Amino acid sequence: MPQEERASMAASGRCRRMREGQRWLHAAVVAILAQASLPLASPAVHHPAVYWDTQAQARPTLVLWLAEDATPRHLPFPRALIEDCGAGGRPRHAYARSYMLRRLRQMGLRVP
Numbered sequence: 001m002p003q004e005e006r007a008s009m010a011a012s013g014r015c016r017r018m019r020e021g022q023r024w025l026h027a028a029v030v031a032i033l034a035q036a037s038l039p040l041a042s043p044a045v046h047h048p049a050v051y052w053d054t055q056a057q058a059r060p061t062l063v064l065w066l067a068e069d070a071t072p073r074h075l076p077f078p079r080a081l082i083e084d085c086g087a088g089g090r091p092r093h094a095y096a097r098s099y100m101l102r103r104l105r106q107m108g109l110r111v112p
Contacts, residue, residue: 014083021086022052022060024093025077029062029100036111041065073107075100 030050033040040049053061059076066073081099084092104111 017083017086018060018079019086020088021082021084024085025082025096025100026050026052026062028093028097029064029075029104032097032100032104032111033064033066036109038109038111039067041067041069075103075107 030040043049049065051063053063053074060079060082062075062077064073064075077096077099081092081096085096101111
């Protein structure tokens with residue numbers, strides 16, 4: 001197998017893990033907010049209420065619009081953590097959940 005083909009396969013696997021990790025983290029944050037009874041903004045006001053901001057130079061950031069907030073909240077994630085969550089590692093999922101809870105508490109949100 002040529003080296004270019006191997007590099008392409010590795011890159012496609014990495015992109016897949018990033019997408020899966022972002023999907024998992026998105027769902028986990030929404031579940032945490034629901035468990036804490038923190039409503040998201042109405043889709044009519046801010047569509048969507050939770051989305052990824054993935055500027056090329058910046059850290060991937062989950063943007064949250066809560067119902068009573070005038071501005072969005074930003075929850076950045078390290079790329080390695082996103083990829084690890086996309087790979088499905090249970091220890092990394094547990095770490096990601098504690099990371100999210102800690103960051104949300106630092107934002108002043110009352111989460112479990």
